[in-house]
Amino acid sequence: MGIIIGIDVGISTTKIVGLKDGHVTAPTRITAADPITSLYGAFGKYLHDNNIELQNVEQVMLTGVGSAYIKGNLYGLPTQKVEEFEADGLGARYESKLDHTIVVSMGTGTSFVQCDGDQMRHIGGLGLGGGTLAGLSRLLLNTGDVKAVAAMAMQGDISHMNLRIGDISAEPLPGLPMEATASILAKAQSDAAKEDIALGIISMVLQTIGSAAWLASRGSNIRDFVLIGNLTLLPQCKEVFPPLEKLYNIRYHIPKYSQYCTAIGAALSCRK
Numbered sequence: 001m002g003i004i005i006g007i008d009v010g011i012s013t014t015k016i017v018g019l020k021d022g023h024v025t026a027p028t029r030i031t032a033a034d035p036i037t038s039l040y041g042a043f044g045k046y047l048h049d050n051n052i053e054l055q056n057v058e059q060v061m062l063t064g065v066g067s068a069y070i071k072g073n074l075y076g077l078p079t080q081k082v083e084e085f086e087a088d089g090l091g092a093r094y095e096s097k098l099d100h101t102i103v104v105s106m107g108t109g110t111s112f113v114q115c116d117g118d119q120m121r122h123i124g125g126l127g128l129g130g131g132t133l134a135g136l137s138r139l140l141l142n143t144g145d146v147k148a149v150a151a152m153a154m155q156g157d158i159s160h161m162n163l164r165i166g167d168i169s170a171e172p173l174p175g176l177p178m179e180a181t182a183s184i185l186a187k188a189q190s191d192a193a194k195e196d197i198a199l200g201i202i203s204m205v206l207q208t209i210g211s212a213a214w215l216a217s218r219g220s221n222i223r224d225f226v227l228i229g230n231l232t233l234l235p236q237c238k239e240v241f242p243p244l245e246k247l248y249n250i251r252y253h254i255p256k257y258s259q260y261c262t263a264i265g266a267a268l269s270c271r272k
Contacts, residue, residue, distance in 0.1 A: 002058030006267025007042065008087070008260070009035050009066030010107075013230075014042040015260050018050065019267035026050050027260040035066030043074065063087040063266040082269045084262065089113045089120035091265030092226040095255030101224045104213045104252075105262070106130065106231035112216045126212055128205060130231050136201045141194055149198045150234050156199030161188050180247055181207065199236070206231070206240040214248045223250045228261040 004019040012032060018025040026049065030042035046052070060074045063082040073079040092103040093115055102123070103113040109132075111125035134144040141149060163186035166178035184204045188197070213225050227237070232254045241252045257264060 002056050003052060004058055004267045004270050005043070005046070005060045006087075006263040006265070006270075007039065007060065007062050007064075007067075008084075008263040008266060009039050009062060009064040009070065011035055011066055012038060014038040014064075014066070015263045016042045016046045017257075017260050017263045017267060018046070018052070019264070019270075024257060024260075024264055024267075027257055027263070029259070035069050039066065039070065039074075059270050061266040061270050063262060080270070082266045085111065085113050085122040086120055086269060087262045087265035088228065089115045089265065090268045091261030091263070092228050092255065094264055094268055095228075095257055095261055096224075096226045096253050098224050098226060098253065100222060101226050101253075102213060102217055102222055103226045103228060103261075104209060106209055106227060106229035110209050110212070110229075112213060114216075114220070114222070123216055126209065128208055130205075130229070133201060133205050133231070137198070140197050140201065146230075146234075150202065150236065152195050153198035153202050153236060154195075156193070156195040156197075158196075158199055158203055159187075160192065160196045161185055161200035162203065163187050177247070179243065184208075202234060202236045203240055206234070206236060207244065210241055210244040210252065211248075213252075214244070214250055217250075224253060225250060226253045226255065226261075228255070228258045230259050232258040
């Protein structure tokens with residue numbers, strides 16, 4: 001049997017993985033001006049870098065918002081499209097080994113997919129994510145480079161930006177420890193250091209997503225959440241999510257190939 005290629009086509013970024021004998025091989029991503037250029041660039045680079053001939057490709061599986069721009073088969077190879085939320089669930093389950101979870105896909109915006117074994121259901125989302133982070137950074141820091149903002153934030157102090165329970169109460173409140181956030185950005189000043197602003201923006205986005213994911217689980221017994229998408233690469237994830245785990249008594253999981261889970265899920269759907 002040949003290799004199955006899973007491709008997550010975004011508007012400007014395409015992620016591609018191979019699935020061979022049940023194993024993920026050499027994930028790759030390409031950024032270009034449009035989805036068509038991004039897709040063909042990623043596909044060509046993947047074949048070249050891994051010495052794969054077209055005749056060795058058994059199936060191409062496409063997903064993502066940019067896949068709507070692709071008509072017909074890719075290079076004459078058998079090509080199918082996969083619903084993105086299904087790909088999110090399949091990829092996250094494969095990478096995390098969790099069957100009972102909510103997948104939190106942190107892309108330009110954020111979506112929540114509940115997984116119960118083979119049953120996967122989109123249960124909602126937020127219009128907040130990497131796009132929010134980039135947009136606020138352009139407005140407040142004059143850059144939309146998320147990597148640069150994350151590096152800047154490493155030198156920031158969140159106590160200069162967020163109001164905590166300890167700032168407004170002499171004692172912990174029921175269910176709320178002193179270090180819990182009472183109000184995001186409530187302490188921000190007009191002359192705030194850019195490092196503090198960068199950390200404040202990132203923390204706001206991640207904390208809001210983390211809390212919304214927990215709220216999405218209410219009414220179920222789900223305690224595990226699998227985080228996927230580009231925002232999982234932010235170093236601030238290690239600072240923001242552990243306190244939320246303690247606060248809500250839940251667990252957030254970031255798989256090894258978290259940013260490629262949707263592409264992995266697309267490839268896996270071929271066997272499903």
